[in-house]
């Protein structure tokens with residue numbers, strides 16, 4: 279695109295099409311060149327017709343051209359070829375305020391923020407095919423949020439479906455509510471804890487935000503864990519709990535109920551086809567399958583649709599965040615103090631009809647909610663709550679918890695119907 283990124287060719291093509299428009303500015307973005315057009319209002323409709331975008335893309339030899347109406351002007355966004363792209367460095371983003379968290383820049387270079395404290399966007403879905411930039415986007419969001427928010431005002435729960443690949447740089451972040459979760463079993467326990475947090479907040483109020491971030495949801499959440507996540511997205515908004523979830527496919531078989539409405543903010547990179555674009559963004563015609571990948575994304579939230587280049591963090595950006603030494607004494611309780619085996623049914627007639635696993639969610643840092651029981655925050659079963667058996671296992675565990683906390687240091691404990699016994 280030699281002639282001032284196509285401005286001359288663009289003007290010529292518009293004249294050929296009979297549109298009276300003048301290029302007033304050309305703005306070089308990260309993955310795009312945006313031509314700002316002054317155009318008489320009578321010609322705007324013709325200019326914004328879908329066929330015009332196709333015609334201009336052809337004339338400019340561009341893979342994708344998008345036309346947008348912005349405060350009386352028409353913006354012609356021309357996607358640059360891969361070699362001409364340049365990233366948005368994280369360091370170039372200003373720190374945000376409150377929960378309004380800068381994540382990148384739009385095609386005119388303006389900062390784009392994701393604000394999970396906004397009533398319209400309490401939870402977000404990040405979607406795109408492999409290489410679209412989902413993990414980078416989550417990393418940027420976490421880095422940006424942790425940079426602007428003190429650990430006593432924000433807790434983060436990070437679940438990494440890539441086995442630690444994505445969130446390893448955050449392993450000693452001071453904001454962590456518990457260590458980065460990297461396997462499915464821990465994920466169930468962690469989200470059970472977060473669900474208990476919902477109940478605690480509903481009963482006693484809250485002063486500290488909790489943001490749950492899940493990369494590659496389908497590799498780490500299923501069954502009960504997914505149900506916990508659904509509960510948090512359904513109830514979290516007024517209780518200061520938000521969820522950000524990434525997935526390659528936004529289909530119902532991956533996301534369950536979440537696919538429809540519970541993740542209202544959408545950050546969508548390159549997807550496979552028009553149908554996947556509609557599924558991910560919730561509306562047709564935004565053509566995420568024509569994006570160029572690598573953090574070139576469409577952000578839909580609070581009624582607005584914005585093309586954004588997500589900023590790219592460098593290791594120094596993450597290293598500059600508040601850290602906490604995970605090997606220090608107070609973090610010892612982050613490791614599971616107890617490992618509870620599956621309970622054996624007491625009597626066939628009382629056997630639970632649901633899965634029998636008992637999870638122990640362990641206390642993190644300070645703050646034990648159920649009496650002075652270091653190492654135990656909650657014990658939750660997957661049995662039906664009406665099932666007396668499940669309740670007895672839990673009660674037995676709690677009644678012996680104080681004893682366990684003294685005696686179980688570093689040892690495995692098995693839970694059986696009759697109570698708990700040391701191995």
Ligand SMILES: Nc1ncnc2c1ncn2[C@@H]1O[C@H](COP(=O)(O)OP(=O)(O)OP(=O)(O)O)[C@@H](O)[C@H]1O
Pocket residue numbers: 365366406407408409410411412413414415526572573574587588589590
């Ligand atoms: N915002 C960005 N700016 C610059 N480059 C980016 C950006 N996002 C992604 N990339 C490039 O694309 C590569 C893939 O990004 P990322 O790992 O985030 O993709 P993904 O969507 O998580 O893919 P997968 O589904 O395979 O995990 C990165 O290693 C980086 O080189």
Ligand SMILES: [Mg+2]
Pocket residue numbers: 412413414440444
């Ligand atoms: Mg990824």
